[in-house]
Amino acid sequence: MADQALRPLDEREMGAWRALIRGHNRVMRRLEAELEAEQGLSLPAYEVLVHLSEAPDERLRMSELAMNVVLSPSGLTRLVDKLAREGLVCRHRCEADARVVYAVLTPEGRARLDAAYPTHLRGVREHFFDHLSGEQCEFIAQALGAVDNASNAACAAAVAAECDAVDGELAGDFAADAS
Amino acid sequence: MADQALRPLDEREMGAWRALIRGHNRVMRRLEAELEAEQGLSLPAYEVLVHLSEAPDERLRMSELAMNVVLSPSGLTRLVDKLAREGLVCRHRCEADARVVYAVLTPEGRARLDAAYPTHLRGVREHFFDHLSGEQCEFIAQALGAVDNASNAACAAAVAAECDAVDGELAGDFAADAS
DNA sequence: TGGCTTTACTTGCATCTGCAACAAACTCTA
DNA sequence: TAGAGTTTGTTGCAGATGCAAGTAAAGCCA
Structure with missing residues (x-):
């Protein structure tokens, strides 16, 4: 079983693995650069806004948000700090459980997301889906x-x-x- | 054409896109954590060693290496600095063109890569290929x-x-x- | 050859990010 | 209901990384 688990990658597997790493990295890098240049948003920031916009009442617990954007808890705390400073989200304490913090999308955040959406969508189509059947x-x-x-x-x-x-x-x- | 380019993602596309982001992020995060814990190597550092090991004479120009690992030039400079401090690679100036720097794998670097390979391979199989046909x-x-x-x-x-x-x-x- | 442009890398600086430690609040139990 | 143990977020700190500017070496052209 250990032998099986340590069987080297065959050519097809190696191809898939490298394509995943490089394809992903290049696409994300381009999307991030475009979003930053045209909308002044980082990709993680954009994703936070997207997930909030899709959530009930446009709000999510910090921990749920961290799961969604695949960020560490501390990373998310700081990202939400930054978005809050810019007025795009705000924090609300949960009344039932004072440990819990909700990040809530503000109208400004919603507007910013709406403005950034076309840029992101165009990038995703152009750099990714246009090359896929x-x-x-x-x-x-x-x-x-x-x-x-x-x-x-x-x-x-x-x-x-x-x-x-x-x-x-x-x-x-x-x-x-x-x- | 612009309308076409800005057509929102359909359900299938959205599924593919989110699966790519989350699947990639989670797998890489796990691989990185395991490699760091068991071998004291970051994922980019491991990739630098891999690419060097596969190159002719186990050496590559900084710019080629940066392309391969999808890192900015400055990022690569610092990563190679670090690896050089640890004795895993060394720098060689190109005799024909003094602007060019080659990163060269040292015997220690080769040994470190050989030691790390099973950890990485096991992780890649376990977290990725075991779930794929x-x-x-x-x-x-x-x-x-x-x-x-x-x-x-x-x-x-x-x-x-x-x-x-x-x-x-x-x-x-x-x-x-x-x- | 002298000077202008380009290329290849390296630094200054600011930002981002994660781990570990911490603080606060909740739950469960005796 | 006091106290131990958990859960949830937030900081301290160190390391990673990118952009823009800087440096050094080629290339090119009059």
Whole structure:
């Protein structure tokens, strides 16, 4: 099994892997540059606005937002700080649970997003979808969707495993103490 | 044509786009964390070593290396600085053209890469290829390969266009002066 | 050859980002 | 209901990275 897991990538796999890395990096870099130049928004900032705009009441908990944009909690805190300074979002404490903070899209944020949307859409079409057939599109959605889901599941499993490990340590300590 | 270019993403396209962003981000984040924890190497550092190891004489010009790992020139300079401090690569000036710098893999760098390879390979299989069929693999290679190539071509075209624009400006200035 | 343009890299500076430590608030239990 | 343990966000700090400016070396042309 270990042998299987460590089988080197064959040519097709290597091609897919390198294409993913390079294709993704180049497209994102171009999109980011265009969005920054034309709209003064970074890509993560744009994504925050998009996710908020699609959420009920145009608001999301910080932790949900961090999951959506794939940013660390601290990274998201600072990004929301910045967007709040620019007036594009604001923070609301949750009344039921004072630990929770909601990021809320402001009218200015909505307007800024609406203004940036055409730039982003054009870039995504031009740099990405114009080079893909519908079939390829379908495959990418399925394949990378599966990867994403598995990664989420693995993440949850890793957290659980960590808890078990800690429990194990504690149990071990207890046993040592008891002996 | 503009209408066509600004047609909103349909459901399938949206699915592909989000899957690409999230799938890529999550996988890379996990790979980076594992490589860092087990081997003390960042992902870009690992990629630099890989590309050098595959190059003739295990060396590449800084600019070629930057293209390969999709990093800005300054970013690559600093990354090579760091790797050189650790003794994994060294710099050689080109004798024929003193502007050019080659990054060369050292024996230590080769050894470090060999040590890190199993960790990376296992991660790539576990987090990515284990969730893909051979057919999906093939499609990803083709589709994102096309995107990557187009992006390269567009980049070259953009540089050319920029030159033209500058030429145009100069011509305009000249005309203005002459009038 | 002298000077102007271009190329290849390197730095200054500002920003972004993540990890670890921290603070605050909630939950569960005795 | 006091206290231990969790969860949720926020900072301190260090490292990474890009843009613009700077430096050095070629190339080109009169």
